[in-house]
Amino acid sequence: MADIKVLSTHAVEEVLRALAPSFERENGARLVIDYDPANALKRRIEEGAVFDVAIVTRPVIDALAGQGKVIRESCVDIGRSGLGIAVRQGAARPDISSIDAFMRALLAARSVVRSREGTSGVYFESLLARLGIADAMRGKIVLGGSGRIAELVARGEADLAVQQIPELLPVKGVDFAGPLPDELQLYTVFCAGVGVDCKVEAAAKAFVHSLASPASSALFQAKGLEPVPR
Numbered sequence: 001m002a003d004i005k006v007l008s009t010h011a012v013e014e015v016l017r018a019l020a021p022s023f024e025r026e027n028g029a030r031l032v033i034d035y036d037p038a039n040a041l042k043r044r045i046e047e048g049a050v051f052d053v054a055i056v057t058r059p060v061i062d063a064l065a066g067q068g069k070v071i072r073e074s075c076v077d078i079g080r081s082g083l084g085i086a087v088r089q090g091a092a093r094p095d096i097s098s099i100d101a102f103m104r105a106l107l108a109a110r111s112v113v114r115s116r117e118g119t120s121g122v123y124f125e126s127l128l129a130r131l132g133i134a135d136a137m138r139g140k141i142v143l144g145g146s147g148r149i150a151e152l153v154a155r156g157e158a159d160l161a162v163q164q165i166p167e168l169l170p171v172k173g174v175d176f177a178g179p180l181p182d183e184l185q186l187y188t189v190f191c192a193g194v195g196v197d198c199k200v201e202a203a204a205k206a207f208v209h210s211l212a213s214p215a216s217s218a219l220f221q222a223k224g225l226e227p228v229p230r
Helices: 010-027 038-046 058-066 099-108 119-131 134-140 150-154 201-212 214-222
Strands: 002-008 029-035 053-057 076-081 083-088 112-115 141-144 160-164 174-179 188-194
Touching (some): 002 010, 002 038, 010 076, 010 201, 010 214, 038 058, 053 201, 112 119, 112 150, 119 141, 119 160, 150 160, 188 201, 201 214
Parallel strands (some): 002 053
Antiparallel strands (some): 053 188, 083 174
C-alpha cells in the first residue's frame, strides 16, 4: 500500500477525515496527513519538507509552483471559505450583521483570539487597523497557535474567536455566531497540488482529483466550505 504524504491547512481537516476511508479503500493507498497553517506549510516546503500533496491557499500554491516545488498543471481549486465568529457555548451571540454591529461586538468583548500566522489571523489584524479600532483592541487580542483557536473560547480563555468557518464549526464547547459582514468578508480559496518530487504521482493525482470531484462538493459544503466560483 502506497503512502501519500499530505501537508494540509486545517480548514479542510474535517473534509479529509470524512473522505480518507473511502479513498484509501478504493485506491489501495494510505493518506498520511500533517496539518499546519498555509503560511507555515509554505515555509516548511521551502525549507525542504518532504510531501506528495499540498493543500493550501491559492496564493501559497501559486508561489510554490513558481518555485518549482509543486507541479503547476496538477493544481486545482477545491473550495473556499469565509471568516466567522464563535462564542462559548450558551453565551449570548453578538450581532455581527453589519460593520457597526461587528465593531461594537469586538469592542464589547473582553478578549478576542485570532491565529498567530494563519490567513484569518493576518487578515484580522489588518482589518482592525482598517476599521480604526486597532489601538482600542490591542490589549484584548489573544494569539492562538496552530489549529482550532476556538478551543480557547471553549476553555473560557477568550470571549470571541475569529477564524475560517470550517475551523470553528467542529469545536466542541462553542457556538457559531455567524460570518463576518459581507463588506468585511475575506474569502480564501483552497487548492491542492502534487509535489514535483512525489514518488507516488498516480496515487497523489487520484487523491487531488477526488477532492475536486462533484461527489465531494456536498461534503465540502457540509463542513463549512463553499464551491469556488468558476
